[in-house]
Amino acid sequence: MMPDARKPGPSVRLKFALSYAAVILLTGLLLLAVVWLFLLRYVPEQIYIPTGEPDGGPSPVFVPNQSDLARAFAPPAAAVMGALLIIGLVGGWFLAGSMLAPLRRITDATRLAAGASLSHRIHLEGRRDEFRELADSFDTMLARLEAHNAEQQRFAANASHELRTPLAITQTLLDVARDDPDRDNGELVERLRVVNGRAIELTEALLLLSRADQRSFTRRPVDLSLIAEEATETLLPLAEKRGVTIETSGEVAVTIGSYALLLQLTTNLVHNAIVHNVREGGTVRVSTGARGFAVELTVENSGERLPPDLVSTLIEPFQRGTDRIRSDHAGVGLGLAIVKSIAQAHDGTLELTAREAGGLRVTVRLPVAPPDAN
Template identity: 50%
Template sequence: MRRRGLSVRWRLALSYAALVTVVEAMLLTVVAAFLLRYVPEGDLVLLDIGGTTAFAPDRSDLLRAFAPAAALTGLAAFALGLLGGWLLAGRVLRPLTAIGTAARRAAAGSLSHRIALTGPHDELREVADTFDTMLARVEQSVEGYRRFAADASHELRTPLATTRAVLDVAAADPDADVAQVLAQLGAANARAVAVTEALLLIARTDAAPVGRDAVDLSLVLEDAVETLAGTADARGTTIHLDSRPAVVPGDETLLHHLATNLLQNAVVHNTATGGWVRASTHRTDGAAHLTVENTGPVLTSDEVAALTAPFRRGAGRTQGADHAGAGLGLAIARSIVRAHAGALTLTPRGDGGLVVEATLPGAAGTPADDRPTA
């Protein structure tokens, strides 16, 4: 076991005391050198007018008298320097003590503790603020993975139980329809894969900072419309596109997921026939907006507020065989928008359907567009 040395506070205090002592010794040396040079060596006899004589101290006498006083002064300076250094070091190192306490609590599993250091914005304040930011990021990452584990274990139970039931039934029935069994297993597997991929995307978005490339939301939305054009035609849903340049700093892959999920949610959760979707992008007041509006069942404000929670769907919202959804589309959208320092707003339409608007900080140096007319 390594022997622990002097603490930083003691080392600083000793350094302060040594510095004060050296400065004091230099001053005394200068005084002695410049004053005693004018005092001669040897017996000094003083004669006055009355003929009386007296002896005065020479240089050696003054040195003998000066040395003890200088030594005591040096000891006093060292003691005062040590005391002052101890107090000053304690004050200077107080933020480091707070940082060390927070680090020990974090190592013990308490990630919610923050230093919240006050005072001047010096180097130690910067270190403390950086440490608080790191703790917040670590806490968010850990919470994301915990939520991923809980959501995955909860949601994957259904397709796994379905797979087991299908296999048990097929094993008990020698005349079972193999094609039907495979179709049921494929559907259960597709749902499990969709849930896993969606949860992994949410966990990755919450855990790591996104990129900061210049991405035009209008191009991303156009790609999403092309991807979902076939699904919309099959459902009899018309997509109206109004894409205007809206450049944002972000991750192109995640923003493509955002546009695709919002558009897919609008197409899938629509009216049975004759439905429509309006998708648009524009930029105004330094912010970029991606808006998706669709027809559909009437939703209350409470139902809309719960739609961004994982595995939640509004009342009456259905999905078809072509969409193995997991109720995570809007949860993914919220996570992506939050990772880009934006806001996701959901507003129910009076005659049914939903308006979803993602507002993201726009890239600097790009012109602003007017809001598109309805």
Template identity: 65%
Template sequence: MPRRAGMSARLKLTLSYAGIVVFSGILLLAAVGLFLLRYVPDAQIVADIFVPNRSDLLRAFVPVAGAVMVVLIALGLGGGWLLAGRMLAPLDRISDAAKLATQGSLSHRVALEGPRDEFRDLADVFDSMLEQLEAQVAEQQRFAANASHELRTPLAISQTMLEVARTDPDRDVDALISRLQEVNARAIELTEALLLLSRAERRSFTREVVDLSLLAEEAVEALLPLADRRGVAVEVGGAAAPVLGSSALLQQLVTNLVLNAIVHNLPAGGAVAVRTHATPHAVALVVENTGEVLPAYRVATLTEPFQRGAERTRDEDHAGVGLGLAIAQRITQAHGGSLVLTPRADGGLIVTVWLPHPYPSPLG
């Protein structure tokens, strides 16, 4: 059902202000009439000079009181209208910004000036919300564009291979099938990574107490053959690190970090160290690897989707989809933690994941 148009907030405030002024005037006039005129007798006062009685005073007082009430009503309405407009001006600016936001313009800001009050706090919160929305929309648009490009690539490769094979009488069917299988496997890997990233962002998972140190050992054990083929020495250790979260997602987090450290390492003689430790209020997973020297500006972009770092290339052993660190960061954020990337002075990267301790110490 359509909503009926009611009075504006400015009109309501105006009538409220005018009502308070008029009511105050009535009370004042009533006080004069009740507590002053009551002491004046209504009978004819005999004196050498004219002395008005109560009736005389009322006849003189009532017209003046009526005129005063008219003035008070006018002042209440006019002053109330101006004051209401001045008070509601910040809300008008916030409303205009909200209308622009609904039209897709998230770059506009209220930027309310003046002393800090309730309206200023509301405007600042609204500006902060717009800023976060703008950043999220920009990230989603960039992610959608990158994802479309990444998904289009294997499909285009498959189509090209099929078209070439159709016109080539000497085609090698076994080689074609093998190549198509590789391309299809990459498309599936990318799709699964996108689904995992979406699941982490929605935070739709059951939480339980999980020990990161055990997950780290499992990840290293599973990836040890890959590390051996690449000549990377992997070391794992540390104290128990219990966290509250999804065992599957946290296992994916640890696996992504260890895999990333193994793949993006030195061509020969590389090393990876995986450690866990706990503080009274948080637990940490640290994955450190050797590798090329990474500048700080490039490290800051590694958690963006489809970023593969400096000169990171795909090979037959591990193609990668550029979502490893992006997924790790989303999973960390979904568990209320933070992921910190620090470049090593000698080359390589230190990835530190901080997660809340499920049993924080009251004395910590």
């Protein structure tokens, strides 16, 4: 973190106390001015009152003039202003301390967060005001950062484990070939090709996931119904090989986004629905539609019954449903994680629901394209 090159200045508490004292002094000066203008300024030089003399004429009575009154008024007025200044400074200092106490707690929590301590929370008490809203927003941000940081750590650990597996297998195969020169190299090369292909597949999936998270793509109108048709046609040979029937239906559903990423999203969903299905006689249904201000892509498949607690974990990276047995089409465990990232990058949502008859229903909701989109 770059050091702060700005010079230190007076604290906010001191500024608040000085401002409070200045307001009190200004109010006192205005009050004294009112007294002077409307009372002292109109005092006459002489007052005539009847004296009861036989001639009946009034006689003048001497009263202090304006200068005398001003000289008599100035010392107590100055004393009052001094007292107001002291009261303003002392009262403003303590009032500022009381009002800024929540800000001090927020500042302490910010320093702790800057030191990589994301578990701290402010939990500011009292009724809702500006400081409470700021503290609650900061607590929410810390909670999200902590969850994201934990997710990133789990992802890094899982990715390291997944990448280490093919590398360890490759090393083992090479060690065996070195120790047994007479071994058939054809079998070794084929196994190395499979392991290396899996490592490449995992690396490409990680790169795609990173690209989706960064939202570094061009947005244009995309019809999900056309993407669904392309994805199902591409995966139709795999479905026929596994004895799975694909059914497509729906209406035009135009959103704004990347055609390549949304095609990858749909392909991942259909691929998962084919692979995680019953061995023979399984079905996959792909449908699209528009619902108000959103468009939907729904992919559901038959299969084993899934408990709700398992469904909630399927979008985590490297989760593969009911079993983690690798096959030729098992994937690398990033299919739904990539789908989630692509949906979020397009300001959409991903919903997973276990079907009562078995299998899974996945619904992606994306914002509908505006009417004037080209």
